[in-house]
Amino acid sequence: MPKDPVQVLRSVFGYERFRGQQRAVIDHLTAGGDALVLMPTGGGKSLCYQIPALIRPGTGVVVSPLIALMQDQVETLLQLGVRAAFLNSTLPYDTQRQVEQSFLDGQLDLLYVAPERLLTDRVQALIGRAEVSLFAIDEAHCVSQWGHDFRADYWQLSLLHERFPGIPRIGLTATADERTRNEIVERLGLQDAKVFCSGFDRPNIRYRISPKQDARRQLVHFLRSEHPGDAGIVYCLSRKKVESTAEWLRAEGFSALPYHAGLSTDERQKNQRRFLMEEGVIVVATIAFGMGIDKPNVRFVAHLDLPKSLEAYYQETGRAGRDGLPANAWMVYGLQDVITLRQMVEASEADELHKRVERYKLDSMLGFCELTGCRRQALLRYFGEISDKPCGNCDNCLNPPDTWDGTDAARKALSCVYRTGQRFGAHHIIDVLRGKSNERIQRLGHDRLSTFGIGQELDEKQWLSVFRQIIAQGYLTVDWEAHGALRLTEDCRPVLRGEVSLSLRKDSYKEAASAGRRHIEARFSNPDDDRLWQALRALRRNLAEQQDVPAYVIFQDAVLMEMVQARPGNRTELKRLAGIGERKLQLYGDEFLAVILEHGSRDGSASTASTTADESLALFRLGMNAEQIAYQRGLTITTVYGHLARAIETGAVELGEVVGLSDSEIGEIEAVRQTLPEDQRYALKPLYQALNGKFSYEVLRCIRAHHERHRNSSGQA
Numbered sequence: 001m002p003k004d005p006v007q008v009l010r011s012v013f014g015y016e017r018f019r020g021q022q023r024a025v026i027d028h029l030t031a032g033g034d035a036l037v038l039m040p041t042g043g044g045k046s047l048c049y050q051i052p053a054l055i056r057p058g059t060g061v062v063v064s065p066l067i068a069l070m071q072d073q074v075e076t077l078l079q080l081g082v083r084a085a086f087l088n089s090t091l092p093y094d095t096q097r098q099v100e101q102s103f104l105d106g107q108l109d110l111l112y113v114a115p116e117r118l119l120t121d122r123v124q125a126l127i128g129r130a131e132v133s134l135f136a137i138d139e140a141h142c143v144s145q146w147g148h149d150f151r152a153d154y155w156q157l158s159l160l161h162e163r164f165p166g167i168p169r170i171g172l173t174a175t176a177d178e179r180t181r182n183e184i185v186e187r188l189g190l191q192d193a194k195v196f197c198s199g200f201d202r203p204n205i206r207y208r209i210s211p212k213q214d215a216r217r218q219l220v221h222f223l224r225s226e227h228p229g230d231a232g233i234v235y236c237l238s239r240k241k242v243e244s245t246a247e248w249l250r251a252e253g254f255s256a257l258p259y260h261a262g263l264s265t266d267e268r269q270k271n272q273r274r275f276l277m278e279e280g281v282i283v284v285a286t287i288a289f290g291m292g293i294d295k296p297n298v299r300f301v302a303h304l305d306l307p308k309s310l311e312a313y314y315q316e317t318g319r320a321g322r323d324g325l326p327a328n329a330w331m332v333y334g335l336q337d338v339i340t341l342r343q344m345v346e347a348s349e350a351d352e353l354h355k356r357v358e359r360y361k362l363d364s365m366l367g368f369c370e371l372t373g374c375r376r377q378a379l380l381r382y383f384g385e386i387s388d389k390p391c392g393n394c395d396n397c398l399n400p401p402d403t404w405d406g407t408d409a410a411r412k413a414l415s416c417v418y419r420t421g422q423r424f425g426a427h428h429i430i431d432v433l434r435g436k437s438n439e440r441i442q443r444l445g446h447d448r449l450s451t452f453g454i455g456q457e458l459d460e461k462q463w464l465s466v467f468r469q470i471i472a473q474g475y476l477t478v479d480w481e482a483h484g485a486l487r488l489t490e491d492c493r494p495v496l497r498g499e500v501s502l503s504l505r506k507d508s509y510k511e512a513a514s515a516g517r518r519h520i521e522a523r524f525s526n527p528d529d530d531r532l533w534q535a536l537r538a539l540r541r542n543l544a545e546q547q548d549v550p551a552y553v554i555f556q557d558a559v560l561m562e563m564v565q566a567r568p569g570n571r572t573e574l575k576r577l578a579g580i581g582e583r584k585l586q587l588y589g590d591e592f593l594a595v596i597l598e599h600g601s602r603d604g605s606a607s608t609a610s611t612t613a614d615e616s617l618a619l620f621r622l623g624m625n626a627e628q629i630a631y632q633r634g635l636t637i638t639t640v641y642g643h644l645a646r647a648i649e650t651g652a653v654e655l656g657e658v659v660g661l662s663d664s665e666i667g668e669i670e671a672v673r674q675t676l677p678e679d680q681r682y683a684l685k686p687l688y689q690a691l692n693g694k695f696s697y698e699v700l701r702c703i704r705a706h707h708e709r710h711r712n713s714s715g716q717a
């Protein structure tokens, strides 16, 4: 095994460069230091201990809380030629003995162990006799009794430090909040560890929240139009709803499976396994599903019910897009969700202190839903991270919502709640506001109230939206003891007195542009590419089935996409693609090359060698923008725009796909260009300066490439 981290990265894992803080963590750990790594899902956490384990003498012992996750990691490592194994309760006795012996003999690079097993005298004795390179404690937030992943066994893990003080330790988590972080440090005895905190943004996830109308139909529309054939997770609050939603989706032709704590262990495992192994399976689940699922190509997470906190929302949506490719976090919510959750908090048995925490968390969640600004900024801010510009990849950034002055409407709504005695739910109050005279209203005498019929200017849907927002903002509370009657809170006084004005969100039922749509279209835009793509996927599926491993363990989608784009003609060219290390080249290289050659090279021209620009283009075709490509590949934005500009020049992509400029902006740039001396019209700097820096060099470069293309083509004509 080479001793240089970059060499290991290239030869074993098939990547050119490290991302983010990976290199710093690896160097620190390799040198024998302890580390605490907080990195978002999909940020490449496991490399942080896998590479040091390969470089340092001995076996890296990895504590991992979930069996499915362990198996997945070990299968992936074996494919890379890394000597890995696991010890957990699923192993037959003989196999367990063999694994233990290999560990003692120094035949393992990495050994994954369940925490309860690690703490047995037997395994402790083994560790004492074997050579151990490091301890990695994955999902370290399991020590936190505040989180829902709490594992009592994790509390004992500080033993490792006490018994084996000389062996470096690394704790890893994707959980964001500070309290959990402090708990990890304290419980695991990591006070002297160096902390590597990467921030929690998941730039490839597009956050979208829409008002609920007919949730199931909205879901089916979303799945059909944006995710045909994709794997994803649909979250619901109750077991019953999970069952009925899964059934409904199956009737609509989707491959959907239920998952909740009420199913037998057998059935749960069967459904989880199908989700991992097959393509295009949708799991409908309560929150019981998800932890330990490391499937990289989950393309969407859909919420039919609101999570109880932003922590839960972040964690659940975070299961999408672990491969770094575009993914959707989609949610619908409505008045009833707000009422149900408010009621749940008020009705809970918890003491006042816990209730206050829960209320705060729910308020933050509801505020997030009603937000009119960038959702990503708000989400990151909640976790203490400031990002200075809107993300451009959430529904509010893509389709800024309209707002309206709802002060008057809110006042009418609040007075009507008051006049009717704070004993009714929203639907009745809306009837009164709209002046509906039915038997019940007459019997209660509500048609004689001063607020009867004062709200005819809004229709029922608009009133529901008003109520949802004023309840979300805390002006009304839900009395759970009185069957969900609405009551005024102290906060509503200034609104009633006309001292504050309320800006409300205008609900739009138009869906924001999808993250997935472009890549699906792009995938099929060239029939020749599409045929090759399908053929490569078929080969991958066969190989995976033969070995009984998930398809992504053979190659991830991005690697196949690069093969389509670059069409390598030999092993050397194939090896240049990201994600193909030496072992996989040996195992599968020839078979994949044969399929590529069979499909011939593009346009009948000779097969071209893959270049770094092709790699960027392949990712772009998968729907990533320049920032995401730069992050994924560890390049600068300028370099990536250089690659895209080249693609514009050759006609591989259109200018409009790369830069989102309006016609008037393009007109403005052109007008300014014409004012430049002729010999400077195609130089970037004079144009940039003449435009006073209004457009970046990157954008101008793409526009120049567009011109070049048209100059070339008209020159030929």
Ligand SMILES: [Zn+2]
Pocket: 373, 374, 375, 376, 377, 390, 391, 392, 393, 394, 395, 396, 397
């Ligand atoms: Zn945004």
